[in-house]
């Protein structure tokens with residue numbers, strides 16, 4: 001005998017672009033995002049008995065993503081995700097939860113001769129602003145906001161020594177190394193009971209995003225890093241301090257290694273230790289360091 005242990009379904013990779021046209025100033029603003037929307041509820045029989053009467057077609061879910069982008073602001077993405085998810089609970093009594101993921105792609109305004117251009121933009125980084133929302137009848141609106149794919153490197157100001165040395169160890173201790181990573185930072189909000197509660201004080205979401213991005217960059221640059229572990233913990237602490245309604249902050253950081261190359265075989269070139277200039281960036285394997293920090 002088998003039983004359906006878990007089920008959710010919907011549309012993924014729905015690409016959406018929205019423009020805001022300020023008629024008074026002639027300035028336009030744009031948002032591009034990729035949306036995933038997966039529904040849960042009393043949908044078991046669609047799997048077990050071929051009963052499509054409980055299925056809101058994924059094509060209709062895709063249409064709803066566009067319609068809600070027309071009806072509501074898409075900024076901040078936390079509010080858009082809350083509106084979109086709540087719609088499915090309001091509209092379909094047999095749907096109990098909507099799981100929404102929004103990935104916002106960067107479009108920064110182009111400056112021409114020092115002046116912001118009214119309708120032209122460029123991609124000023126491959127990092128994305130993400131939101132994962134779960135809107136459910138039992139728990140309300142659960143939101144996680146994130147920065148993903150923010151690539152950073154520092155050429156000094158990072159050490160790693162004092163780690164376990166035993167018969168498995170070949171890595172040398174270092175007081176000066178390259179540190180590079182692709183930042184994936186996530187902050188979890190207190191649960192909101194309603195969309196109205198998300199909407200009230202909605203500026204908190206943009207403020208937290210800007211704070212998290214700035215704290216990540218500043219701490220990465222300025223910390224005399226003892227390890228990835230210690231530097232990321234400092235970032236978490238500071239975000240918790242800045243964003244009062246955030247309950248948990250987490251980072252997942254690959255340690256992207258840059259190996260020194262001994263070039264002494266060629267004309268006795270010195271290229272290690274304090275003389276190192278030319279390095280070999282590694283694709284893998286890489287360290288992967290994660291943590292979550294909560295309020296005590």
Ligand SMILES: O=c1[nH]c(=O)c2[nH]c(=O)[nH]c2[nH]1
Nearest residue numbers: 160171226227228229255287
């Ligand atoms: O910052 C680091 N943390 C580690 O746990 C580790 N392990 C390693 O080999 N290099 C590093 N660097």
